[in-house]
Amino acid sequence: MAIRNVPIPSRQLYIDGEWREPVKKKRIPIINPATEEIMGDIPAATGEDVDIAVEAAQRALARGDWGSTTGAQRAKYLRAIAAKVLEKKSELATLESLDSGKTLLESAADMDDVAACFEYNADLAEALDSKRKTPVNLHLDSFKTYVLREPLGVAGLITPWNYPLLMATWKVAPALAAGCAAILKPSELASITCLELGEICREIGLPPGALNILTGLGPEAGAPLASHPHVDTISFTGSVPTGIKIMTAAAQFVKPVTLELGGKSPIIVFDDIDNLDIAVEWTLFGCFANTGQVCSATSRLILQESIASEFLNRLLVWTKNIKISDPLEEDCKLGPVVSSGQYEKVLKFISNAKNEGATILYGGERPQHLKKGYYVQPTIITDVNTSMEIWKEEVFGPVLCVKTFKTEEEAIELANDSKYGLASAVMSKNVERRERFTKAFQTGIIWINCSQPTFHQLPWGGKKRSGFGRDLGEWGLEKYLNIKQVTEYTSDEPWAFYKAPSKNQ
Numbered sequence: 001m002a003i004r005n006v007p008i009p010s011r012q013l014y015i016d017g018e019w020r021e022p023v024k025k026k027r028i029p030i031i032n033p034a035t036e037e038i039m040g041d042i043p044a045a046t047g048e049d050v051d052i053a054v055e056a057a058q059r060a061l062a063r064g065d066w067g068s069t070t071g072a073q074r075a076k077y078l079r080a081i082a083a084k085v086l087e088k089k090s091e092l093a094t095l096e097s098l099d100s101g102k103t104l105l106e107s108a109a110d111m112d113d114v115a116a117c118f119e120y121n122a123d124l125a126e127a128l129d130s131k132r133k134t135p136v137n138l139h140l141d142s143f144k145t146y147v148l149r150e151p152l153g154v155a156g157l158i159t160p161w162n163y164p165l166l167m168a169t170w171k172v173a174p175a176l177a178a179g180c181a182a183i184l185k186p187s188e189l190a191s192i193t194c195l196e197l198g199e200i201c202r203e204i205g206l207p208p209g210a211l212n213i214l215t216g217l218g219p220e221a222g223a224p225l226a227s228h229p230h231v232d233t234i235s236f237t238g239s240v241p242t243g244i245k246i247m248t249a250a251a252q253f254v255k256p257v258t259l260e261l262g263g264k265s266p267i268i269v270f271d272d273i274d275n276l277d278i279a280v281e282w283t284l285f286g287c288f289a290n291t292g293q294v295c296s297a298t299s300r301l302i303l304q305e306s307i308a309s310e311f312l313n314r315l316l317v318w319t320k321n322i323k324i325s326d327p328l329e330e331d332c333k334l335g336p337v338v339s340s341g342q343y344e345k346v347l348k349f350i351s352n353a354k355n356e357g358a359t360i361l362y363g364g365e366r367p368q369h370l371k372k373g374y375y376v377q378p379t380i381i382t383d384v385n386t387s388m389e390i391w392k393e394e395v396f397g398p399v400l401c402v403k404t405f406k407t408e409e410e411a412i413e414l415a416n417d418s419k420y421g422l423a424s425a426v427m428s429k430n431v432e433r434r435e436r437f438t439k440a441f442q443t444g445i446i447w448i449n450c451s452q453p454t455f456h457q458l459p460w461g462g463k464k465r466s467g468f469g470r471d472l473g474e475w476g477l478e479k480y481l482n483i484k485q486v487t488e489y490t491s492d493e494p495w496a497f498y499k500a501p502s503k504n505q
């Protein structure tokens with residue numbers, strides 16, 4: 001399905017329903033991580049453009065064509081966006097692969113997820129109409145009360161590069177479903193498909209200002225959004241250090257934020273599993289899908305000692321079978337990491353692990369057959385202890401570290417031995433054991449006998465240093481709503497708290 005040489009569209013910022021050149025006219029080159037070549041460029045917004053976009057968003061909220069819409073009306077726009085994404089699926093998937101290095105297979109799956117997420121949020125928007133005004137019965141004659149669910153206002157959405165259009169959609173779709181006006185700031189490392197979302201919004205006639213898309217650098221475009229006094233909420237997905245900066249900036253205005261940050265998630269494999277190969281494949285997928293650049297990657301394998309050597313042997317056989325190539329090649333299962341910076345970072349983690357005394361059981365280097373591009377072999381690291389960097393820090397690359405355990409207590413202690421708390425996986429056929437682990441895991445997402453399957457009906461997010469708040473499901477929409485209580489005094493009788501003045505007073 002690949003259109004191999006899809007031209008890279010040259011776009012401006014998408015503000016107020018049209019393409020606008022950034023005030024400072026700056027642009028950022030787009031680099032193809034598979035070839036290291038410059039393919040085009042994206043506009044670089046600054047604070048001046050943020051101001052213009054915020055004003056456009058405020059106008060959209062004040063105008064009837066967006067600000068007074070019902071959920072059902074907004075659902076029509078969301079469904080039209082979903083249909084356009086599917087119509088342009090092969091072009092968008094190819095652009096996503098060219099920009100981020102993800103395999104075409106995964107980019108195509110992302111586009112299906114993007115469309116499905118817009119459709120799902122269209123359903124939520126429709127359902128919102130019946131929940132817009134909810135009476136609350138106090139069983140009192142003198143008061144009538146109800147609760148209104150209203151759009152919160154202007155939503156700032158700041159997203160990462162690992163699933164460029166999908167992570168944006170997890171925020172754009174519910175923000176629009178809720179009736180907010182949104183400003184999306186995608187990652188400067190992969191913004192092409194997010195700009196194409198602007199073109200889709202233009203084509204389907206989304207009211208001007210309802211969604212604005214500002215590409216640019218974090219400190220120049222993201223920071224002014226986070227600290228803008230008229231941005232009512234920030235929803236962020238990205239790294240912990242940036243999350244801290246955003247929370248600090250938002251705190252100056254007591255602005256609500258939700259943070260979906262990184263992780264170092266465990267996958268525990270017990271010796272009671274029925275089928276070793278099935279568990280091996282989930283282990284690989286859990287850590288090497290999207291070249292390991294997944295916030296929820298289960299990158300710490302915690303393996304029961306009794307099956308460790310057999311499991312690792314099988315893991316090696318499967319790992320050697322992974323096709324590493326240009327992400328547009330058929331059957332490619334592992335593409336390059338996103339950028340030279342990420343490439344250096346991943347290799348540094350591997351060399352630090354070696355220097356700390358761990359063993360590189362497999363991989364650890366650039367694949368021999370690929371001379372250009374930011375490629376790293378899928379890497380398996382053993383002889384790891386819990387004080388090592390490789391055990392504690394998120395690599396965000398195809399690197400799995402392994403520790404063994406004897407008892408359940410040991411396994412759970414190792415699993416929870418992390419400052420992060422995004423996801424955990426357990427592989428076991430014992431139902432009671434699985435329940436014990438589900439309860440004991442200190443994370444927001446639990447996978448049983450699998451790792452990574454994600455459904456847009458379910459809440460997505462973590463605890464501890466992985467952040468707070470949820471994307472997806474009905475929880476993903478709630479954060480874009482203002483909950484307003486209305487209390488009406490319905491009695492004809494005076495309140496009679498104060499002594500009433502006499503007639504001649």
Ligand SMILES: NC(=O)c1ccc[n+]([C@@H]2O[C@H](COP(=O)([O-])OP(=O)(O)OC[C@H]3O[C@@H](n4cnc5c(N)ncnc54)[C@H](O)[C@@H]3O)[C@@H](O)[C@H]2O)c1
Pocket residue numbers: 158159160161162167185186187188216217218219221222223224226237238239240241242243245246260261262263294295296394396422461
């Ligand atoms: N929990 C999740 O759902 C999830 C999903 C994807 C990625 N992640 C995490 O994201 C990280 C990788 O993504 P990344 O490198 O793009 O993260 P990042 O924090 O560098 O960048 C994320 C976004 O923030 C912007 N940004 C950077 N500095 C900023 C500032 N000072 N103010 C405002 N915005 C700023 C960037 O331009 C980008 O758009 C990993 O740690 C990963 O775990 C988490």
Ligand SMILES: C[N+](C)(C)CCCC=O
Pocket residue numbers: 162163293294295296452453454
């Ligand atoms: C589990 N998914 C679908 C790969 C999405 C992960 C989002 C964070 O990186």
Ligand code: NA
Pocket residue numbers: 030031032033098099100189190338
């Ligand atoms: Na890129």
